[in-house]
Amino acid sequence: MPSDDARARLADLRALLGSPWQEDNPLGFARVLDADERAEVVADAEVALDRFALNAEFVPVAEGGRLARLDDLVEVMREVYRRDGSLGLGYGASSLIAAVNVWTAADAAQRAEVAKVLLANRKIACAYHELDHGNDMAGTEFAAVPADRGFLLTGRKEVVTNVQRADALVVLARTEPGRGPRTHSQLLVDKAGLPADGFSYLPRFDSTGLRGVQLGGIRFDDCPVAADAVLGTRGHGLETAIRSFQVTRLGLPAMATGLLDTALRATLRHVRPRVLGGRSVADIPHVRAVLAGVFADLLMCEVFAAVAARALHLLPGEGAVLAPAVKYGVSTVLMPAMERLGVVLGAHSYLRTNVVEKLLRDIKPVAFAHVARAACQSTILPQLPTAARRSWRTGAEPPPGLFDLDADLPPLDFDRFTVSTSGRDHIAPAIAADRTDPLLTHFAAELDALTGEVSALHPSDVGLQAAPEAYDLVDRYVRVVMASSCAGVWRAASDGFLADPAWLTAVLIRLRARTERDAAELPATVEERLLSELFARDDRGVGFGVAADPTA
Incomplete structure (x- = not known):
C-alpha cells in the first residue's frame, strides 16, 4: 500500500x-x-x-x-x-x-x-539497444575507444526512447574487444558538450502500441567524450545493468497494471448500463465470469509485484530472480486478461474512439520492451538449481513486513543489489506455511516436485542451449512464487478485501489452471463475491487493484 x-x-x-x-x-x-x-x-x-x-x-x-x-x-x-x-x-x-x-x-x-x-x-535517455543484437547486451558493438583525455564514441543505438528530447544519455559501450563480463562500460553523455559533427539522429520508429512514445536512434562518428563520463568502474557496465535494472524490470510491468485497471473500468461502463434480452449485459454468465476472472488477475499481478517490490528493500540480494519473475509472470497474465475484455466488448473494442482499442495495443510491449520474456527465463533458469538446494528444502523464515503491505520499509538501497541470488529465496518456500487448504497444498507439492527436478539438472541443462522442457520449469516456478506471494499477503491482511479468502481462492484456481492446463472456472460463491466487490468499487470510483484508492 x-x-x-x-x-x-x-x-x-x-x-x-x-x-x-x-x-x-x-x-x-x-x-x-x-x-x-x-x-x-x-x-x-x-x-x-x-x-x-x-x-x-x-x-x-x-x-x-x-x-x-x-x-x-x-x-x-x-x-x-x-x-x-x-x-x-x-x-x-x-x-x-x-x-x-x-x-x-x-x-x-x-x-x-x-x-x-x-x-x-x-529528460535523460537509456541508449542500450542495437537492432542487430536485441536483448544480447554482451554482444553490443557500439564502441568507446580510448583516446587522449577520454574516449571516441562510434556506432549506432536504436529504439531509444526520447533520444532527441533528452539532455543526457546513459550509453552502454564496448570498451574492450572480445566477449566476457568486463568488456563493456556505461557512460553518462551530456549532449550539450558534444561537437555538432560528432553525432546525428536516425529516423523515428513507428509503432503500433504506445504510439506517442518517441522511439529513435542516434549515430556517433568518432565523437569525443571525457574520461570522467564512465559510470562507476570501467568494464563493469553489464554488471551495473544487471543490478540496476532490477528496479525497472520489476517496476515497469507493475506500473502497466494501470492499463488493465482502465480497461476493466471502461468495460464496466459499457456492459453495466446495456440491456440485452431484458437483462443487463453484466448479468450474462460469460460476461460475469470474464469480469470476475480479470479482477482476480489484476489483484494477482499487483499483489505479486507489491511483495517483490518490498523484497527489493528487505531482501535486496534476491532481486536478480524476482525482477525477471515479475516481468515474466505479470506480462503473461496482463495480455490475455486485456484480450478477454476485448472479447466482451466485441466490435466496440475495434473502434478508435474507444480507449480500450488503444489499451489493447499499448499492453503488448509489456511482454518485450526493456527485456523480453524469453530473456527473463534465461536469467532465472541458471539460478534455480542453487535455490532448490539451499532454500527450497529449508524454507527460511521471511523477514517481518515482507507480506504486510501496510508495514514500513527502509529506504531503497541500490548498493545492496547483486548480480545473483546465490540460492537465496524467502518467498517460494513460504507457500508451505499452511497445508490445510487444498489449493495451497497443491502449490506446496508443486514446489516439492520442482525441488527434485531442478536439483537433478546438470549445468549444461540450464545454459543458453537448454531444452524447452527446462524453460517449463521457470514457468512453473514463477507461478509458485506468485501463489506464495498472494497467500502471504492474505495471511498478513487484518482487514479489507485482501483479508477475504475469496480473492485468494480465485487467484490460486487461475494459477493452478495455467499449470495444469485446466479451465479456470470459479465456484459460484467466489465469483459472486468478486463481482460484488468489483461493482462496489466501480460505483465508488476507486481503483480495482491492491490499494483501492480513489481514481481521478
Missing part, C-alpha cells in the same frame, strides 16, 4: 489530471485518443506532470528527490499509466530506466548532475 506521503502526492496528481471520462477535460481520454492518432502525447498532460514534478519520483531523497520506496513510485506511475501508457513511458519511465544506472554506479558529481537535470523537468 502507498505510504501516507505518496497518498498525498497521488491526490495532488489526480486533481491536476482531472476525470479522464469528462469530455471537456483537456487531459481526458478524448484528447489522449486524438493525440494517439497523431503519434503524440497530450502536450498539456506533460505540462501538468511538470507542475507535479513527476521526475522527482525517480530521484532518491538523498539527491533532493522523493524516491524512498519502490512501491510508492509504482503507485504514482500507475496513476499516469491509467491515463495514457505513452505518457507513462514517454514522459517518465524512460528517464527512470536511465537513472537507475546512475544511482547504482555513479560518483557524487554524476549523481548530482543527473538529479539536477531531472528535477528541472528535463
Whole structure:
C-alpha cells in the first residue's frame, strides 16, 4: 500500500489530471485518443506532470528527490499509466530506466548532475539497444575507444526512447574487444558538450502500441567524450545493468497494471448500463465470469509485484530472480486478461474512439520492451538449481513486513543489489506455511516436485542451449512464487478485501489452471463475491487493484 506521503502526492496528481471520462477535460481520454492518432502525447498532460514534478519520483531523497520506496513510485506511475501508457513511458519511465544506472554506479558529481537535470523537468535517455543484437547486451558493438583525455564514441543505438528530447544519455559501450563480463562500460553523455559533427539522429520508429512514445536512434562518428563520463568502474557496465535494472524490470510491468485497471473500468461502463434480452449485459454468465476472472488477475499481478517490490528493500540480494519473475509472470497474465475484455466488448473494442482499442495495443510491449520474456527465463533458469538446494528444502523464515503491505520499509538501497541470488529465496518456500487448504497444498507439492527436478539438472541443462522442457520449469516456478506471494499477503491482511479468502481462492484456481492446463472456472460463491466487490468499487470510483484508492 502507498505510504501516507505518496497518498498525498497521488491526490495532488489526480486533481491536476482531472476525470479522464469528462469530455471537456483537456487531459481526458478524448484528447489522449486524438493525440494517439497523431503519434503524440497530450502536450498539456506533460505540462501538468511538470507542475507535479513527476521526475522527482525517480530521484532518491538523498539527491533532493522523493524516491524512498519502490512501491510508492509504482503507485504514482500507475496513476499516469491509467491515463495514457505513452505518457507513462514517454514522459517518465524512460528517464527512470536511465537513472537507475546512475544511482547504482555513479560518483557524487554524476549523481548530482543527473538529479539536477531531472528535477528541472528535463529528460535523460537509456541508449542500450542495437537492432542487430536485441536483448544480447554482451554482444553490443557500439564502441568507446580510448583516446587522449577520454574516449571516441562510434556506432549506432536504436529504439531509444526520447533520444532527441533528452539532455543526457546513459550509453552502454564496448570498451574492450572480445566477449566476457568486463568488456563493456556505461557512460553518462551530456549532449550539450558534444561537437555538432560528432553525432546525428536516425529516423523515428513507428509503432503500433504506445504510439506517442518517441522511439529513435542516434549515430556517433568518432565523437569525443571525457574520461570522467564512465559510470562507476570501467568494464563493469553489464554488471551495473544487471543490478540496476532490477528496479525497472520489476517496476515497469507493475506500473502497466494501470492499463488493465482502465480497461476493466471502461468495460464496466459499457456492459453495466446495456440491456440485452431484458437483462443487463453484466448479468450474462460469460460476461460475469470474464469480469470476475480479470479482477482476480489484476489483484494477482499487483499483489505479486507489491511483495517483490518490498523484497527489493528487505531482501535486496534476491532481486536478480524476482525482477525477471515479475516481468515474466505479470506480462503473461496482463495480455490475455486485456484480450478477454476485448472479447466482451466485441466490435466496440475495434473502434478508435474507444480507449480500450488503444489499451489493447499499448499492453503488448509489456511482454518485450526493456527485456523480453524469453530473456527473463534465461536469467532465472541458471539460478534455480542453487535455490532448490539451499532454500527450497529449508524454507527460511521471511523477514517481518515482507507480506504486510501496510508495514514500513527502509529506504531503497541500490548498493545492496547483486548480480545473483546465490540460492537465496524467502518467498517460494513460504507457500508451505499452511497445508490445510487444498489449493495451497497443491502449490506446496508443486514446489516439492520442482525441488527434485531442478536439483537433478546438470549445468549444461540450464545454459543458453537448454531444452524447452527446462524453460517449463521457470514457468512453473514463477507461478509458485506468485501463489506464495498472494497467500502471504492474505495471511498478513487484518482487514479489507485482501483479508477475504475469496480473492485468494480465485487467484490460486487461475494459477493452478495455467499449470495444469485446466479451465479456470470459479465456484459460484467466489465469483459472486468478486463481482460484488468489483461493482462496489466501480460505483465508488476507486481503483480495482491492491490499494483501492480513489481514481481521478
